[in-house]
Amino acid sequence: MCRLVLLLAAAALLPAQTLRIYAIDVEGGKSTLYVSPSGESMLIDTGYAGNNNRDANRIVAAAASAGVKRIDYLVITHYHGDHAGGVPQLAAKMPIGKIFDHGDSFEQTNEKTQAVFTPFSAIRAKYPHQTVHPGDTIPITGLRVDVVAGAGEAIKAPLPGAGQANPLCASYEALKPDPGENAHSLAMIITLGSLRIADLGDLYWNQEHELVCPVNKLGTVDLYMTTHHGTATSGSPQIVHALHPRVAIMNNGADKGGSVKAWSTIEASPGLVDLWQLHFSNEGGKDHNVPEKFIANPSAENDGGFAIEVTAQSDGGFTVCNGRNRFEKAYRK
Secondary structure, three states: OOHHHHHHHOHHHOOOOEEEEEEOOOOOOOOEEEEOOOOOEEEEOOOOOOHHHHHHHHHHHHHHHOOOOOEEEEEOOOOOHHHHOOHHHHHOOOOEEEEEEOOOOOOOOOHHHHHHHHHHHHHHOOOOEEEOOOOOEEOOOOOEEEEEEEOOEEOOOOOOOOOEEOHHHHHOOOOOOOOOOHHHOOEEEEEEOOEEEEEOOOOOHHHHHHHHOOEEOOOOOOEEEOHHHHOOOOOOHHHHHHHOOOEEEEOOEOOEOOOHHHHHHHHOOOOOOEEEEEEOOOOOOOOOOOOHHHEEEOOOOOOOOOOEEEEEEOOOOEEEEEOOOOOEEEEOO
């Protein structure tokens, strides 16, 4: 566990407006735990099923290190196995308060996706549940969580303070349409005071475009949880550069995500100070990976399943820590 997170775990030392974030290593999938200043928890996605409960166990361990005994709000962005596969295993290990998602599957003829959605929907039926749409919020106390995309739709009006013209829209080139789950992923902007975070799930390139062109409906952010693990079908310059993040965290695997194209777009983003990665990207090689101290799991042969942890304050300042080597860096506005 990171030194700063250990200190902050003591309630007497915890600043009144501290948000804790755990980018959990689920080996190229997604599972991110947010612990609000109120103590309420929101988990976005659960990683994979199987693997001897690997991902559920890592989520439980991250929650325990945060002093979290239940997931108050479980948000499932879409129904691919690397995001929703671990729901049944997690539900067997931790209490869940309420489940949020985009509705039913958009890949009902895809056997692989239905093998994820069917057990998920059986679990969902046992809990309070809400289908959320663009413009809705996740009601976690102490944070504002705006749903900005879902089920193939995007917010119509800009978020407060956003709406500026995006000059990069003139050079945008669409990709072949994706009728599946990625194009229907939930996407969120999370706010604590002046701190803003983009967590857009696996939102597809063409759907991202609707959020930032012809005007940027999202505004700028401090922290960008990279979309779709850093694959080449998400994270266009139009959205990444419009978000103008100071820091990005890539939830890639050694051989999943971390594409040269997406990595280069993030690295070239105006205002970026640092990119952190959950894994060394084999595709990226020596030229398209960050320095090792910023990588939680640099070796596939000695993969420790380490997380990247963030402690953030309402004034916009935050600290990122590598769970492997305890290297941490503070970012102030």
